[in-house]
């Protein structure tokens with residue numbers, strides 16, 4: 028269950044503290060595998076921490092000053108929590124091991140992606156990266172922090188090619204910079220050469236002229252580096268390489284000398300990289316923004332607040348233009364199919380809903396002290412039957428282009444060895460609600476378990492996840508991170524909770540859970556769809572409208588087929604998030620549970636699932652995969668997610684019960 032935070036959670040000096048990031052990790056919990064990058068000041072390894080793939084940054088420490096620098100970087104990193112900034116998972120700050128453990132970002136850094144992979148992002152994807160990066164820098168500047176080393180090599184890309192700013196090796200609080208310079212002036216009358224060397228930082232081609240002139244770094248110096256970086260993203264050209272190649276071809280000058288020439292040209296002649304071309308589709312307002320970002324005079328450059336306002340407006344303008352020309356056509360199953368809509372999607376997805384959900388999860392589980400938290404135990408009598416659990420899952424987007432299913436597996440909640448939770452979310456109108464819920468609900472389950480019975484815990488977790496998601500969407504609309512007002516993503520949800528010998532299943536929507544008892548299926552959920560008369564009546568009672576359209580009953584204008592879900596805020600309260608709960612006492616007859624999204628059940632009956640399980644190797648992951656691939660073969664048109672949980676000991680050698 029993740030890494031423990033030992034108390035007191037501080038570094039050896041006591042200068043770095045964190046309530047959520049462990050600052051001591053036992054050597055047995057991690058290993059360093061191969062190095063991925065060797066910098067002047069550190070080696071970054073691919074590694075493993077507590078079973079998860081991580082990036083381990085190991086600074087090269089030779090002097091006390093290096094160690095001071097490590098503590099400073101750690102202090103800063105402990106304060107940061109933003110989806111556009113690389114996530115520090117843990118650190119070790121005790122001699123002889125000084126290590127940073129970061130979330131592993133799969134898709135290279137932006138410099139490698141552009142120049143080794145020769146990646147050319149679409150304008151919409153580039154805009155998404157630019158705005159996410161601007162928000163990360165706005166966040167830092169609001170905290171009074173200057174990054175001082177903004178460049179493509181310090182921007183890591185995750186599997187979706189979303190950017191995460193990293194490398195705080197040169198970052199400083201603005202106020203500290205001021206005092207350093209004042210002290211220096213006082214003690215020596217003028218800055219010394221050593222002082223300049225130490226403070227003239229960042230990579231030359233991204234450095235603002237005032238830094239090259241050896242003046243103090245300000246927020247506007249980060250803005251300059253941002254401008255050069257996003258121009259590189261749009262052109263795919265390393266700044267000045269065209270120039271430099273020429274210089275090298277025509278002279279035998281040392282690199283150092285051409286760099287001096289370059290510096291002089293940037294400072295005195297206002298030389299800048301070649302601006303991206305409007306013909307390649309870059310909006311002219313974006314080009315103008317880049318030019319303002321790299322203006323020679325810091326006071327003429329916009330702040331990140333200004334930059335974000337302008338970017339929002341550029342993006343909204345692009346959408347308006349497209350909306351007028353190309354109206355997306357609505358299909359029966361609520362899927363909007365239209366190529367022109369891709370950039371809209373890219374913008375909606377520029378909000379990382381998983382990360383937002385994770386933040387909620389962290390917040391809700393931090394609200395109660397994990398040490399004091401115990402899970403509600405309704406039965407302390409000795410049990411007649413103790414299930415032995417093993418589980419596995421498989422998720423596939425099937426024939427769809429996008430994946431809108433998510434799931435979570437949460438074993439040993441609050442370190443209780445016999446309490447486990449599993450959940451599946453099936454998104455519609457985008458993946459946002461599903462991505463958010465799969466991260467947020469585990470946090471709510473952990474924090475709520477101590478309060479009520481398992482059944483009320485599940486109901487509360489569903490309602491809280493729904494409320495949190497809709498709040499978050501609202502505030503995104505207010506801050507204009509979501510400018511499309513008629514975007515109302517939702518997801519169906521099913522969660523199973525095993526508490527010793529009891530199984531609780533909560534369901535909102537049309538995911539399904541079955542239990543195999545003595546060889547026969549027992550349905551533990553009922554589908555909440557408008558074709559079900561009771562559900563239809565309930566929707567109408569709660570103020571919703573249902574109508575027959577094409578081939579079935581549907582709810583409201585969006586013509587939703589499901590009648591309960593998380594999100595879908597245009598249809599609340601009629602399309603409620605409140606789940607129906609079943610409670611089952613497990614006995615020796617109970618073999619396994621299958622939880623799956625409707626992509627499986629569309630093409631397979633409960634009985635067929637049971638018979639397929641019969642001749643599959645009894646390993647939960649393999650069973651899940653077999654069921655899902657069979658559903659694809661049978662022509663399921665939907666995303667498919669399957670979780671199988673065995674309830675009694677199984678041997679993988681056993682083929683048939």
Ligand SMILES: Nc1ncnc2c1ncn2[C@@H]1O[C@H](COP(=O)(O)OP(=O)(O)OP(=O)(O)O)[C@@H](O)[C@H]1O
Pocket residue numbers: 063064065066067068069070071082084113129130131132133135136180181183193194195196
């Ligand atoms: N979390 C991560 N996931 C994947 N790769 C990473 C991660 N962190 C760092 N890297 C890789 O290691 C490189 C160096 O990381 P970082 O910039 O933090 O180290 P550094 O020693 O400060 O480098 P520099 O030479 O730029 O000062 C990155 O450019 C990236 O390629």
Ligand SMILES: [Mn+2]
Pocket residue numbers: 066180181194
């Ligand atoms: Mn770096």
Ligand SMILES: [Mn+2]
Pocket residue numbers: 066068176194195196197
């Ligand atoms: Mn660095």
